[in-house]
Amino acid sequence: MGGEYINLSSGNLIQEHLCCIIREKKPHPGVEAKRRWLAARLPEGHMFRKLNAKGCAFIEYAPLERAWVPVMGENYLYIYCLWVDGALKKHGYGQELMEYCIFDARSKAKSGICMLGADKQKAWLSDQSFAQRFGFQPVDRTEDGYQLLALSFDGTEPRFAPRVRHPELPDQQLTIYYDMQCPFILDRVDKLRAYCTEHAIPAAFVLVDTLAKAKSVPGVFNNWAVFYHGKQQTVNQLSPAMLEKLISRCDG
The missing domain is CATH 3.40.630.30 (Gcn5-related N-acetyltransferase (GNAT))
Known part of the structure; x- marks a missing residue:
């Protein structure tokens, strides 16, 4: 001590x-x-x-x-x-x-x-x-x-906040919310962007860059949230291999 x-x-x-x-x-x-x-x-x-x-x-x-x-x-x-x-x-x-x-x-x-x-x-x-x-x-x-x-x-x-209680989106495509508070995020985003481009996966990467956006994200965790088919699938940071398994599970 x-x-x-x-x-x-x-x-x-x-x-x-x-x-x-x-x-x-x-x-x-x-x-x-x-x-x-x-x-x-x-x-x-x-x-x-x-x-x-x-x-x-x-x-x-x-x-x-x-x-x-x-x-x-x-x-x-x-x-x-x-x-x-x-x-x-x-x-x-x-x-x-x-x-x-x-x-x-x-x-x-x-x-x-x-x-x-x-x-x-x-x-x-x-x-x-x-x-x-x-x-x-x-x-x-x-x-x-x-x-x-x-x-x-x-x-x-x-x-x-109210949106946290029902973490859903109208858009069905892969959507990832992220900010720069965690030093691991930038590398994750770069690798997932490249993976989605290579495999022609429609994806939206939403940068949370203001307090207002952070207060209104549709999930509990401000610096990383993954949505697919309109539902929050995980707040865990993903590698390309993990994303592949997530998409396969949701589409299977």
């Missing part, structure tokens, strides 16, 4: 690594895209706090009103991601990061903190059982098994 942490700012954003993908020399296009996205978000109150170490231990959150997620509410913080990985696990860093977020929320007189969860824990979601140890509880649910977890300080509760 007692790690040394860094809060990203306009002054240190260029030189600090972003935890998910660490490169020392050759720039990574996805990391640079995320860096540009962060540069625009930091003045809005976005927080990226990380352990001062070469590794993955960080928390990322923002005021809910400015958070790029289809969640509505007032005076809350929204946790995008709390992730500790590899050799940094089991040192108490996750607890310290969560405690900092709670302290930050209380010091700013926030009504609470919320985050995305699921009826069954997803590998890409922050550990909801860990969050529940701090008092987070489900306050809203979707029909396809996702939860909105909240730690309320004053009894108020956030909620999913």
Whole structure:
């Protein structure tokens, strides 16, 4: 316990690594895209706090009103991601990061903190059982098994945006919503575009590039959602081989 942490700012954003993908020399296009996205978000109150170490231990959150997620509410913080990985696990860093977020929320007189969860824990979601140890509880649910977890300080509760409850599209073609918050996204999109072009698969890649678009996406996850035949098929990032299997399953 007692790690040394860094809060990203306009002054240190260029030189600090972003935890998910660490490169020392050759720039990574996805990391640079995320860096540009962060540069625009930091003045809005976005927080990226990380352990001062070469590794993955960080928390990322923002005021809910400015958070790029289809969640509505007032005076809350929204946790995008709390992730500790590899050799940094089991040192108490996750607890310290969560405690900092709670302290930050209380010091700013926030009504609470919320985050995305699921009826069954997803590998890409922050550990909801860990969050529940701090008092987070489900306050809203979707029909396809996702939860909105909240730690309320004053009894108020956030909620999913209306379109989240029925994640469907009128268009039947392959449609992928994405943004640049995750550094893995850019490479995924480039490879899937190339695959769809090569195999003559009609596809729409919808860049979520404004807060308004993020608040109104027809699914729970703001930075990746795959629709086919008008229905949300997955929020997992796909390789071309995985997309081929998804299309085959849906068309079979």
